[in-house]
Amino acid sequence: MFLGIPKRALIIVAILAGVGLIYVMGNDQQASGGSGGGPGGCRVTVTADVLNVRAAPDAGAEIVGKFNQNAETDAQIEVQNGFRKIAENKWASAEYLKPVSGANC
Structure with a gap:
């Protein structure tokens, strides 16, 4: 027990927190609509089945x-x-990112 909380309860809370974090990060990836795009007016659609986002512009960088x-x-x-x-610190292969119609990419 840790602070009077059973070990099993702590594990369940940690798993739920991890799932919640993954969910929030996934929602962050799917930005809200709008025609303006990012700071430069760039908005893109993913063409790959699953596209890794990396910490640096390198295929070996951390996902x-x-x-x-x-x-x-x-x-x-x-x-x-x-x-x-x-x-910031999020890069994806440009090969699998297609600018949406009217985007300034």
Whole structure:
């Protein structure tokens, strides 16, 4: 027991917190609608079945999130090493990101 709480209860709470965190991060990936896009007016659609979001513009960088096919998100105009910057420390392969109609990418 930890602080009078049974070990089993702590494990269940930790699992629920982890699932909640994954859910929140997934919702963050699917940004709300709007035609403006990111700071540069760039909005993209994911064309891959599942697209990894990485901490840096490198295929070996840590995976910090994922997008499902057809997800839309704001992005930035910046592209490095074939990766488009989605947000601070979030990069995805530009090959699988298609600008939405009217986006300034």
